[in-house]
Each structure stands twice: as C-alpha cells, then as structure tokens.
Amino acid sequence: GENVEQHPSTLSVQEGDSAVIKCTYSDSASNYFPWYKQELGKRPQLIIDIRSNVGEKKDQRIAVTLNKTAKHFSLHITETQPEDSAVYFCAASSLGSNYKLTFGKGTLLTVNP
Amino acid sequence: GAGVSQSPSNKVTEKGKDVELRCDPISGHTALYWYRQSLGQGLEFLIYFQGNSAPDKSGLPSDRFSAERTGGSVSTLTIQRTQQEDSAVYLCASSYMGRPSTDTQYFGPGTRLTVL
Numbered sequence: 001g002e003n004v005e006q007h008p009s010t011l012s013v014q015e016g017d018s019a020v021i022k023c024t025y026s027d028s029a030s031n032y033f034p035w036y037k038q039e040l041g042k043r044p045q046l047i048i049d050i051r052s053n054v055g056e057k058k059d060q061r062i063a064v065t066l067n068k069t070a071k072h073f074s075l076h077i078t079e080t081q082p083e084d085s086a087v088y089f090c091a092a093s094s095l096g097s098n099y100k101l102t103f104g105k106g107t108l109l110t111v112n113p
Numbered sequence: 114g115a116g117v118s119q120s121p122s123n124k125v126t127e128k129g130k131d132v133e134l135r136c137d138p139i140s141g142h143t144a145l146y147w148y149r150q151s152l153g154q155g156l157e158f159l160i161y162f163q164g165n166s167a168p169d170k171s172g173l174p175s176d177r178f179s180a181e182r183t184g185g186s187v188s189t190l191t192i193q194r195t196q197q198e199d200s201a202v203y204l205c206a207s208s209y210m211g212r213p214s215t216d217t218q219y220f221g222p223g224t225r226l227t228v229l
Contacts, residue, residue: 089156
C-alpha cells in the first residue's frame with residue numbers, strides 16, 4: 001500500500017519568513033495530493049491540493065509543487081503569519097485505493113511574532 | 114450549508130464496553146470515510162463507503178471494529194469490547210463522488226474517545 005513520509009516534524013519560523021514542508025510517497029499510482037491544516041482541537045481543513053497532471057499550484061501565499069518522477073511534493077507558505085501556526089498534513093490517494101487518503105505524520109508549524 | 118457533523122463530541126467509556134460513534138455527512142455526498150487520529154500520530158484510514166457499493170474495510174484494525182451506513186447517508190462506527198489502545202479521535206469525512214477530479218474530502222469535528 002501507499003506510504004507517505006513527511007518532514008520536518010516541527011518547524012519554527014519568524015513572522016514574514018517562508019516555510020517549506022516536504023512529503024514523499026511510494027505508490028506511483030497516486031494521483032491526488034491534498035494538504036490539510038489542523039489547528040489545536042479542530043478538524044482538518046483542506047488548504048490546497050494538486051493532481052498529478054500539473055506540477056505546481058498557487059493560492060495567494062500558499063503553493064504546492066509536485067515531482068512525479070521523484071515522487072515527492074512540497075507545501076510552500078510565504079510571508080508567514082502567526083495564524084498560520086498549526087499542524088499541517090500531506091496526503092496521497094488514487095483510484096485504485098478508493099481515494100482513501102494516506103497521510104503523513106504531520107508538521108507542527110510555529111510562526112513567531 | 115451544513116458541514117459534516119459527528120456525535121458525540123466526547124465519549125468516555127470503560128474497558129470492555131461497546132461504543133457507537135455517529136457521522137452525518139454533507140447532504141448529497143455519496144462517499145463517506147472514517148479515519149482515526151491517535152495522539153502524536155497522523156490520520157489512519159479505517160473504512161470507506163461509496164453509494165450502494167460494498168464498503169472498503171481494509172483499514173479496520175480488528176474484528177472489534179465495524180461500521181454501517183444506512184440509506185446512503187448517516188454512518189455509525191461501532192467498537193466492541195473497547196481497549197485502552199482504542200483511545201483516539203475518530204474523524205469522519207465525506208465527498209461528493211469519491212473522485213478527486215470532482216471533489217474534496219471534508220472532515221467532521223471528530224469524536225474523542227477515551228477508554229479507561
């Protein structure tokens with residue numbers, strides 16, 4: 001089955017700096033890669049996703065890149081703000097797996113004012 | 114519109130008791146997923162329902178876990194003879210058709226289960 005590795009497990013940045021979180025996956029059939037943000041005690045919220053037919057997607061301060069050959073994808077947050085502080089999860093899925101999401105173990109991002 | 118809802122929000126039970134957790138998906142969503150989030154762990158897939166198809170139970174950790182989805186809407190996750198290692202947050206998610214080309218999984222607030 002699919003295996004998703006996520007790094008780093010914790011990340012601390014100063015407000016205004018950029019943050020990058022990286023994930024690798026094992027199943028070459030995976031074709032959908034969402035990123036979820038989870039604040040303490042809250043439900044995971046989708047912040048951005050990318051499908052295997054594109055290499056990059058942007059939404060304001062957030063961008064995701066995908067390298068299918070290397071089987072890795074990354075989340076980039078620019079101009080970080082304290083409210084970006086949360087746990088971020090990457091995930092991968094495919095038709096063959098009924099689109100069930102296999103998650104990385106999460107990255108605790110702390111943005112210091 | 115209303116999002117995914119789950120009940121109860123918190124459940125404390127004694128080891129050996131059975132528990133039922135409920136999920137109400139977004140109206141019109143045909144796909145429903147259950148995940149488990151243990152302390153310090155990521156989210157772990159448990160079971161998937163899509164329309165009237167047979168569920169994908171490949172993530173259920175033991176035969177003490179079962180789930181059903183009545184009328185293609187509400188789902189109940191049942192854990193029999195609960196053990197302390199079952200303590201976790203149980204999250205439900207729904208999507209329109211289970212195809213990422215057309216939809217996204219939206220999560221409920223979860224049920225925090227504590228087994229004493």
